[in-house]
Amino acid sequence: MRIGVPLEIRSGETRVAATPETVKKLIGQGHQVVIQKDAGVRASQPDSAYEAVGATIGSAADVLGAEIVLKVRAPENTELAQIQSGSVLIGMLDPFDNQNIEAMAAQGITAFSLEAAPRTTRAQSMDVLSSQANIAGYKAVMIAANEYQRFMPMLMTAAGTVKAARVLILGAGVAGLQAIATAKRLGAVIEASDVRPAAKEQIESLGAKFVDVPYETDEEREISQGVGGYARPMPEAWMKRQAALVAEKAQQADIVITTALIPGRKPPVLLHSETVMQMKPGSVVIDLAAGRGDNGSGNCPLTQADKIVENNGVKIVGYTNLASMVAADASALYARNLLDFMKLIVDKEAKLAIPSDDDIVTACLMCRDGQAVRKN
Ligand code: NAD
Helix, strand or coil: CEEEECCCCCCCCCCCCCCHHHHHHHHHCCCEEEEECCCCHHHCCCHHHHHHCCCEEECHHHHHCCCEEEEEECCCHHHHCCCCCCCEEEEECCCCCHHHHHHHHHCCCEEEEHHHCCCCCCCHHHCHHHHHHHHHHHHHHHHHHHHCCCCCCCEEECCEEECCCEEEEECCCHHHHHHHHHHHHCCCEEEEECCCCCHHHHHHHCCCEECCCCCCCHHHHHHHCCECCECCCCCHHHHHHHHHHHHHHHHHCCEEEECCCCCCCCCCCCCCHHHHHHCCCCCEEEECCCCCCHHHCCCCCCCCCCCEEEECCEEEECCCCCHHHHHHHHHHHHHHHHHHHHHHHECCCCCECCCCCCHHHHHHEEEECCEECCCC
16 A cells, blocks of 8 residues: 655654654555655654665655555644545544544544554554653653752762752653653652552552552542543542642652643643642742643643743743654654554555454544544
8 A cells, every 4th residue: 555654744743653664664564655755854764764765755745645644643634635535544633632533534534543542452562642651751851850950869979968859740650650760760759649549559669659649438449440541530529638748749849740631631730839839949840731731731720831931930841742852762662553553454465454343443443434433
């Protein structure tokens, strides 16, 4: 089949949906691959690297007109208009955005959104949320270290001792756990919390202290289990107790990294404005939920999307696309996720063969031949 890989045009998006490594494999499987000119440049992959493995370089119309289009982000209207009816689009297509799904259906295409893949062992190699959240968790600590005007590790020098930074991590899923591991390598002292009880053991196994907000009712205990590995919104009483404990811990912290998300909903507010006002001057907040809350906020109401704002001497970083700041590795992992997913919908003769009984394919399918399949 003819596979097209466009240059991503969303503001701030630097990733690319295929790398020379994955293109080589696709060509080996019998496909033809056309890459838009400069599609990989911001991810350190020049056109020549794709040509060297057998791809051709083309225009936006060439790649968007292919039978299978591999993208990072959901297409803008101008891009969608160029995707041919009957072709297949695969990417991170915002599965909770019904308007977006309707628009793709109206174009007559079949679209797969990989964020919707189940969190099962078989789907792990296609799990784009994990591959990209892992990178975001790492980069969050790198940015925090950069913005923080003190050392991360404890140091004993001839001029005296420097204390280790205290890092508080709220939300210990894929991004939060990677943030713990990265901050630990830098020598910080870490505390972390999550609503899911399974997170305690994972937090402690990485050498951090678990911040426990005990459940007081059966309802709280039941909701905390989540669904499909994801969190559900906790009752207000639990959120209040969590906020009080977070306020206490945040006052002692030098760096707070928030990563809490609930699929299809606004992120929970974990770091209240009053708490930020009580934090030490010079502390840094990295809000990985930035841009998903009201008015571009995240887990903190003071966060502003894609900005660093300062409140009472506390810096709040609201970058919304940290994976794009590690574009080469983020693209390498993402491209492998797509390559593995492709194996499920293309047969050995390199022809499209979309199964109707595969749980991963069914979960990711947003629209088929112009019919919206998923409704949120
Ligand atoms: P996510 O990005 O949806 O959310 C990030 C974290 O925020 C989660 O751990 C969530 O529990 C937490 N959170 C939500 N509300 C909170 C609150 N009020 N207070 C504190 N924390 C809150 O989640 P994710 O990182 O994508 O991972 C979700 C789960 O799925 C994790 O347990 C992860 O280990 C698991 N997972 C399993 C597989 C697999 O089995 N193949 C793959 C990936 C992830």
